Amino acid sequence: MRIVIPGGTGQVGTLLARAFHRDGHAVVVLGRHPSRTPWRFAAWDGRTLGDWARELDDADVVINLAGRSVNCRYTNTNRREILDSRVESTTVVGQAIAASRRPARVWLQASTATIYSHRFDAPNDESSGIIGGAEPDAPASWRFSIDVATAWEDAAVRNVPSGTRLVLLRSAMIMSPDRGGIFATLLGLVRMGLGGPAGNGRQFVSWIHDADFIRAMYWLIEHDELSGAVNVASPNPLPYSQFMRGLQRAAHVPFGLPAARWMLEIGTRVMRTESELVLKSRRVVPQRLVASGFAFDFPTWPPAAADLVARSGETKRP
Numbered sequence: 001m002r003i004v005i006p007g008g009t010g011q012v013g014t015l016l017a018r019a020f021h022r023d024g025h026a027v028v029v030l031g032r033h034p035s036r037t038p039w040r041f042a043a044w045d046g047r048t049l050g051d052w053a054r055e056l057d058d059a060d061v062v063i064n065l066a067g068r069s070v071n072c073r074y075t076n077t078n079r080r081e082i083l084d085s086r087v088e089s090t091t092v093v094g095q096a097i098a099a100s101r102r103p104a105r106v107w108l109q110a111s112t113a114t115i116y117s118h119r120f121d122a123p124n125d126e127s128s129g130i131i132g133g134a135e136p137d138a139p140a141s142w143r144f145s146i147d148v149a150t151a152w153e154d155a156a157v158r159n160v161p162s163g164t165r166l167v168l169l170r171s172a173m174i175m176s177p178d179r180g181g182i183f184a185t186l187l188g189l190v191r192m193g194l195g196g197p198a199g200n201g202r203q204f205v206s207w208i209h210d211a212d213f214i215r216a217m218y219w220l221i222e223h224d225e226l227s228g229a230v231n232v233a234s235p236n237p238l239p240y241s242q243f244m245r246g247l248q249r250a251a252h253v254p255f256g257l258p259a260a261r262w263m264l265e266i267g268t269r270v271m272r273t274e275s276e277l278v279l280k281s282r283r284v285v286p287q288r289l290v291a292s293g294f295a296f297d298f299p300t301w302p303p304a305a306a307d308l309v310a311r312s313g314e315t316k317r318p
Helices: 011-022 051-056 076-099 140-159 182-191 210-222 240-251 261-270 287-291 301-311
Strands: 002-006 026-031 040-043 061-064 106-110 165-171 173-175 207-209 228-232
Touching: 002 011, 011 026, 011 173, 011 210, 026 051, 040 051, 051 076, 061 076, 076 106, 076 140, 106 140, 106 210, 140 165, 165 210, 173 182, 173 210, 182 240, 182 301, 207 210, 207 301, 210 228, 228 287, 240 301
Parallel strands: 002 026, 002 061, 026 040, 061 106, 106 165, 165 228, 173 207
Antiparallel strands: none
16 A cells, blocks of 8 residues: 555654554655655645645555644644644645545544543543533633644545545554653653652543554554544543553552642643643543454553553664
């Protein structure tokens, strides 16, 4: 297959490009800043059609991951860049697919499990899940993430050409031992003795092991009956306190200091990020993947954490 990955220079894009390239597929990554990799790189601005669009002429699959990182303070400038970078890049990717010589048969479009409501009572699946933004117990500032996610998905739905199957990837946190990712951050906290409950520790963590994430991408490419929103997450989300305790055990760390909510607010402000990333309860399950026959290699957290910790000492290169 020829697989084009707009916005694929980050951790998730590198994870996928490395796997596809290893398996013998022709991979093209579109990005703003070139890097030396075994796969092809083409420059784009993520906003306007240009020479890069020719890369899509013979693409079988497009996986659009473009968008500014949300790991920042939500200032007015950053909010505008987060939203615009997603909507503009998704719009132009749709235009490029439509204008290509042979439009790709499937477009996997990044979205996020954060689109669902902050809740504890029941999991969010694709059919009965509640889109967030109106929760009485969630700060009003959390509405921004929902607005971004819905605008992101809407841009893809508006611009997908007929004949191309669109899958909206409502992905949970992707756990990979690669440096710079969320797992490396969490493991670093645990090893410093800071892996205790955050807030009350009841908020659910939705996650997926990197091997299952890669296998899910192959599954979605191959299964033509799957289109629209698909939750890409382990079937077993768990409360933050249990999640971190499982990571502590995998890392052989006996304790973790808790962090009260007020401490998190101060700490995330100092780190130039948002406490929502830690405190929101993301209880998401992959109903459609499971119903289609997909089987997880790592459906539960303790074995997944043990594998990731064991691999965390490896040097990851493209």
